[in-house]
Amino acid sequence: MTSKNSTRLKDSLVEVKNLVVRFYTYAGIVEALEGVNLHVKPGEILGLVGETGCGKSVTSFSILQLVPSPGKIEGGEIYFNKDGKVLNLRKLDEDSIRKIRGKEIAMVFQEPRAYLNPVYTIETQIGEALLTHRMEEFLKRAIETLEKTGKGSSFERKVYERMLKKPKSRMTRIMAKFCSKKTLKEEIRKEVIDLLRNVEIADPERVAKMYPFELSGGMAQRAVIAMALSCNPIMLIADEPTTNLDVTVQAQILKLIRQLRERFKSSILYITHDLGVVAELCDRVAVMYAGRVVELADVYELFKDPLHPYTKALLESIPRPGREFKSIPGTVPNLINPPKGCRFHDRCQYEMEICRKVKPEFMEIKKNHFVACHLYGGSK
Amino acid sequence: MTSLPAYIARRLILLIFVLLGVTILIFAITMLVPPDTRAMLYVRNVQHTSPDQLRRVAQKYGLYDPFYKQYFNWLQQVLQGNLGFSKTSSQTVAEAILTRWPYTFEIVLFAAPIIIFLGIYLGVQSAIHKDTIIDHACRVLSIIGWSLPSFWLGLLLLSLFSGYLGWVTPGPLSPDLMKFRDSPASGFTRYTYIDLFDGLLNGRPDITLDALKHVALPVVVIVVIDIALLIRVMRSSMLEALNKPYTIAARAKGLDEKTVIYRHARRNALIPVVTLSGMLIAGLLGGLVITETVFAFGGLGQWAARAAIQFDIPAVLGYAMLTAFIYVIANLIVDILYAYIDPRIRLV
Amino acid sequence: MSTKTRWERLKTEWAPRIEEWKFILRRIGESPLAIVGIAIIVFFIVIACMAPILAPPQGRDPFLMPNDEELASLTPQPVPPTTRHIFGTVISNQVAGQYDIYYGCIWGTISAFRIGIMVVAIALIIGITIGTISAYYGGILDEILMRFTDIIIAFPGLVLAMALVIAFPTLIPVDITQIILMLSAVFAIIFAAFKPERKFVLPTTIILVVALYLYLNNPIILSMNLTKLDKVLISLSLVGWPSYARLIRGEVLRVKNEDYVEAAKAAGCSDLRIITKHILPNTIYPLLIVSTLDIGSIVLTAAALSFLGIGADPNYADWGNIISMSRNWVSKPGLLVQFYHTFLIPGIFITLFVLGWNLLGDALRDVLDPMIRRR
Numbered sequence A: 001m002t003s004k005n006s007t008r009l010k011d012s013l014v015e016v017k018n019l020v021v022r023f024y025t026y027a028g029i030v031e032a033l034e035g036v037n038l039h040v041k042p043g044e045i046l047g048l049v050g051e052t053g054c055g056k057s058v059t060s061f062s063i064l065q066l067v068p069s070p071g072k073i074e075g076g077e078i079y080f081n082k083d084g085k086v087l088n089l090r091k092l093d094e095d096s097i098r099k100i101r102g103k104e105i106a107m108v109f110q111e112p113r114a115y116l117n118p119v120y121t122i123e124t125q126i127g128e129a130l131l132t133h134r135m136e137e138f139l140k141r142a143i144e145t146l147e148k149t150g151k152g153s154s155f156e157r158k159v160y161e162r163m164l165k166k167p168k169s170r171m172t173r174i175m176a177k178f179c180s181k182k183t184l185k186e187e188i189r190k191e192v193i194d195l196l197r198n199v200e201i202a203d204p205e206r207v208a209k210m211y212p213f214e215l216s217g218g219m220a221q222r223a224v225i226a227m228a229l230s231c232n233p234i235m236l237i238a239d240e241p242t243t244n245l246d247v248t249v250q251a252q253i254l255k256l257i258r259q260l261r262e263r264f265k266s267s268i269l270y271i272t273h274d275l276g277v278v279a280e281l282c283d284r285v286a287v288m289y290a291g292r293v294v295e296l297a298d299v300y301e302l303f304k305d306p307l308h309p310y311t312k313a314l315l316e317s318i319p320r321p322g323r324e325f326k327s328i329p330g331t332v333p334n335l336i337n338p339p340k341g342c343r344f345h346d347r348c349q350y351e352m353e354i355c356r357k358v359k360p361e362f363m364e365i366k367k368n369h370f371v372a373c374h375l376y377g378g379s380k
Numbered sequence B: 001m002t003s004l005p006a007y008i009a010r011r012l013i014l015l016i017f018v019l020l021g022v023t024i025l026i027f028a029i030t031m032l033v034p035p036d037t038r039a040m041l042y043v044r045n046v047q048h049t050s051p052d053q054l055r056r057v058a059q060k061y062g063l064y065d066p067f068y069k070q071y072f073n074w075l076q077q078v079l080q081g082n083l084g085f086s087k088t089s090s091q092t093v094a095e096a097i098l099t100r101w102p103y104t105f106e107i108v109l110f111a112a113p114i115i116i117f118l119g120i121y122l123g124v125q126s127a128i129h130k131d132t133i134i135d136h137a138c139r140v141l142s143i144i145g146w147s148l149p150s151f152w153l154g155l156l157l158l159s160l161f162s163g164y165l166g167w168v169t170p171g172p173l174s175p176d177l178m179k180f181r182d183s184p185a186s187g188f189t190r191y192t193y194i195d196l197f198d199g200l201l202n203g204r205p206d207i208t209l210d211a212l213k214h215v216a217l218p219v220v221v222i223v224v225i226d227i228a229l230l231i232r233v234m235r236s237s238m239l240e241a242l243n244k245p246y247t248i249a250a251r252a253k254g255l256d257e258k259t260v261i262y263r264h265a266r267r268n269a270l271i272p273v274v275t276l277s278g279m280l281i282a283g284l285l286g287g288l289v290i291t292e293t294v295f296a297f298g299g300l301g302q303w304a305a306r307a308a309i310q311f312d313i314p315a316v317l318g319y320a321m322l323t324a325f326i327y328v329i330a331n332l333i334v335d336i337l338y339a340y341i342d343p344r345i346r347l348v
Numbered sequence C: 001m002s003t004k005t006r007w008e009r010l011k012t013e014w015a016p017r018i019e020e021w022k023f024i025l026r027r028i029g030e031s032p033l034a035i036v037g038i039a040i041i042v043f044f045i046v047i048a049c050m051a052p053i054l055a056p057p058q059g060r061d062p063f064l065m066p067n068d069e070e071l072a073s074l075t076p077q078p079v080p081p082t083t084r085h086i087f088g089t090v091i092s093n094q095v096a097g098q099y100d101i102y103y104g105c106i107w108g109t110i111s112a113f114r115i116g117i118m119v120v121a122i123a124l125i126i127g128i129t130i131g132t133i134s135a136y137y138g139g140i141l142d143e144i145l146m147r148f149t150d151i152i153i154a155f156p157g158l159v160l161a162m163a164l165v166i167a168f169p170t171l172i173p174v175d176i177t178q179i180i181l182m183l184s185a186v187f188a189i190i191f192a193a194f195k196p197e198r199k200f201v202l203p204t205t206i207i208l209v210v211a212l213y214l215y216l217n218n219p220i221i222l223s224m225n226l227t228k229l230d231k232v233l234i235s236l237s238l239v240g241w242p243s244y245a246r247l248i249r250g251e252v253l254r255v256k257n258e259d260y261v262e263a264a265k266a267a268g269c270s271d272l273r274i275i276t277k278h279i280l281p282n283t284i285y286p287l288l289i290v291s292t293l294d295i296g297s298i299v300l301t302a303a304a305l306s307f308l309g310i311g312a313d314p315n316y317a318d319w320g321n322i323i324s325m326s327r328n329w330v331s332k333p334g335l336l337v338q339f340y341h342t343f344l345i346p347g348i349f350i351t352l353f354v355l356g357w358n359l360l361g362d363a364l365r366d367v368l369d370p371m372i373r374r375r
Helices: A002-011 A056-063 A094-100 A122-133 A135-149 A154-165 A170-178 A182-198 A204-208 A217-229 A247-264 A275-281 A299-304 A309-316 A353-357 B004-032 B035-042 B051-060 B067-079 B093-128 B133-147 B150-164 B175-182 B195-201 B205-242 B245-252 B257-294 B300-309 B313-341 B343-347 C006-030 C032-049 C069-074 C101-137 C139-153 C157-167 C176-193 C198-217 C228-256 C259-266 C271-283 C285-308 C319-329 C333-338 C341-374
Strands: A014-025 A028-040 A045-049 A071-082 A085-088 A105-108 A235-239 A267-272 A284-289 A292-298 A363-366 A369-371 C171-175 C221-225
Touching: A014 A056, A028 A045, A028 A056, A028 A071, A028 A292, A045 A056, A045 A275, A056 A071, A056 A235, A056 A267, A105 A217, A105 B245, A122 A135, A122 A182, A122 A204, A122 A217, A135 A154, A135 A182, A154 A170, A154 A182, A182 A204, A182 A217, A217 A247, A247 A267, A247 A275, A267 A275, A275 A299, A284 A299, A284 A309, A292 A299, A292 A309, B004 B067, B004 B313, B004 B343, B004 C139, B004 C157, B035 B051, B035 B313, B093 B133, B093 B195, B093 B205, B093 B257, B093 B300, B093 B313, B133 B205, B133 C341, B150 B205, B150 B257, B150 C285, B150 C319, B150 C333, B150 C341, B175 B205, B195 B205, B205 B257, B245 B257, B257 B300, B257 B313, B257 C157, B257 C285, B300 B313, B300 C157, B300 C285, B313 B343, B313 C157, C006 C032, C006 C341, C032 C101, C032 C341, C101 C139, C101 C228, C101 C271, C101 C285, C101 C319, C101 C341, C139 C228, C157 C228, C157 C285, C176 C198, C228 C271, C228 C285, C259 C271, C271 C285, C285 C319, C285 C341, C319 C333, C319 C341
Parallel strands: A045 A267, A045 A284, A105 A235, A235 A267
Antiparallel strands: A014 A028, A014 A071, A071 A085, A284 A292, A292 A369, A363 A369, C171 C221
């Protein structure tokens, strides 16, 4: 398995290998992820599909090491290919991971108004992201503007230059506190309005000064996307960004996402439970069930030739006019005491003796088509 | 309409109604006392007045009139500043309040900010270090503090620091300094009537220091007892904020933990705490009655306590009305602060 | 159609709630602070029950501390702990004598329980009734009632209680028939408003008619003598109910629009039934927490009133009352040190008692808060 992995590593942007996450709750230990494998190639949209509760969000949070307590990442690796250098995100210290969050890998969430701070304006929050990751650039712009227009005091300019040269010294911080930094704020403001315009928000000047609760769901989601893209990330993780929106708004956001991929050439990990969106938007798809990725393939390949019984059942259960409605019998297993072998075994129509006892390995069965199932020799 | 001024205007109108209601309640309590007993307030020498004479006095001052008539007369008097006569302090209620408020103010001046800021700090730290020693220690200590009777803690501290160690005398100032301050010959001018400030203004920092020494113990008592509530509310509010989606989103933006905690989580967590601060003022004004009595501080609380012991109804009711007014106004300020911090509330 | 007996139906109806309570009890049992709190409360219950044995009463009223006249003739000052008075003695402003502090502390336990539990119970009843009606019927009634509670809450508890205690006349003429009439009228209004089931209408009308007849023809007027303790009880109850009213109003407002209430209304349940069977059980938890904590703070307020001398009759066995003598020595702290026993030990009793309830209440809040949140 290792040789196959290293070749995969070279042409993927992010790779998750055997990720194990557990939640220590009062009711017991929840085995949320029991070995998730997936990889995102540069410039592609990878869809991550699965029912509610299968661990899609946990996976996405894990990539940025944001798993909320009482959850803990307890196994596996997460590799990020940054300009040729391969970093193991699990082994990075806090400072390094923070440089990646929001800058190289950014996230967009499900309910945008809940994920925006209700007491700050849009302008302030997007500006915050800009100041965190692109401070130097804006300082330089501010100095340029000061030189060009001649407005603003020389004290202000001195402060900016000091902030560029010695950002961490105490003297710099004290001086910065006494300075109004008007020009800097104005530069940030211009950029924020630009960003908002890029996500097709009409009247961005007005929206920038609004609070999250004043925006509609669609607008808020656009603002969040603008914020995520503000630092030009190479990968965007979108966790069900359109689930809570009206269908018409959803279509607009999807269009927006596609345009952004064209423009910025970033990869997107798109999480959803809607197979229709997957078919429309994604290049490749990973199917998750009860804490595992059970199948990963190109979109067309998956829809044409689904290998895993769960995928097959999923595709069959899509309601179609003229066909009888089929659902998958049984329920999702309780993750506090999950079954030992394959977690789908009690609902699978091809269940074998081995499925109850041994976990199937995640293997490449056809070219670029991965499955975790004993039907295809999932045991080693 | 998320404008601040409109919100303030609306709250002000509501304020007037509540203040009016407070006066009605105070007056209703006055009316609990039978008219003949109330007539005693109008008589100079109570012992030598017969019940018949009392009844005539009551008649004369309209004490048998219907409720609304007496209320309007009373309200008129109150609005002109006549709050009645306090027999225990041999002055009008208004005078008693004016001469005594500086001492109470001294205590509140220190106690309120300490409770608020120390409480916020400890609450936030408890939340960040949840379930560690800091958290548990804070919690246990603050529960114990909340369980202490204020008069008992006061007596303990007084007997220890004043009786046993002799570090400080009871009262707001050392007796010789107080004599100095009050004697006309000394040239000490009481600009603000607050010894803390007057000492500096008169070029006598030793008086200021002495006042500080004396105000320390009452402040300690009040802080120890009242801080528990603030710590608890801050802690639970902070814990909630730390688990909110926007905190996770802030981290996902790459902000450092300090910014996430203090700029994002805490600002939201402060909202219920701000509301609580209003109620805290009320608790302070109530607790002062006991604390001032124990430390013989000479402020409004001690006056009200003595009045209560001797059934001086105008004084007690005057104090009650004053505290209610302060509470209502304090709450208005708190509500405005709340609207400033949380823009969502301006729609209400 | 249903083959279950009434008992079986009740069991299935209550089963999930019983499961919930078992979970709550288990979680409380896991918290060490809660165990300490319960232990303290049990300790005081034992003392209260064994009071006649631990401190045998001498005289008619066991709540009056006995006067050691022999000692009183020897010295007018409080005596520190000796073998005869293991906590020492305290003197009184009103009636000269030496009073055993140990006796006062033991019987003071019963006073504390009585005040705490009775005030909280009365305040809960009034508060829940008014709060529920206010929230359920809304509109102008809600506005008026809430302004009224606002006004009472504007006063610091101790201050309002002080004012009420001294304003209450000691001798009240109580017209029993008038009270019966008022109560029956109130009930009648409540029933009418709640649109009761048919079976309630007749008994209510009968009671009302009887009360009216009694009032008009045979007024029974008694003179009630209110002791200081009674006044304290009434005052604290009147001061305490608004916070419960607001609390339950908030909860009822939240629950009022839930689906199951709509369903019950659609099924034709009377308002009273909806309130008692659907709304109240789901709104009562925050009140449980607050009332446990309040028992402690009511005892503290009552002790403060006794300390000031307005809360208890002379020589009454009440912790605050024993300490009230210390007021005289506040200007001479040396005396305080000399007579430390008069306030140290009763104060420990108060602190421990309140601490027990506070620990229990705090643990309850820890357990119930996330549950309440989840709802």
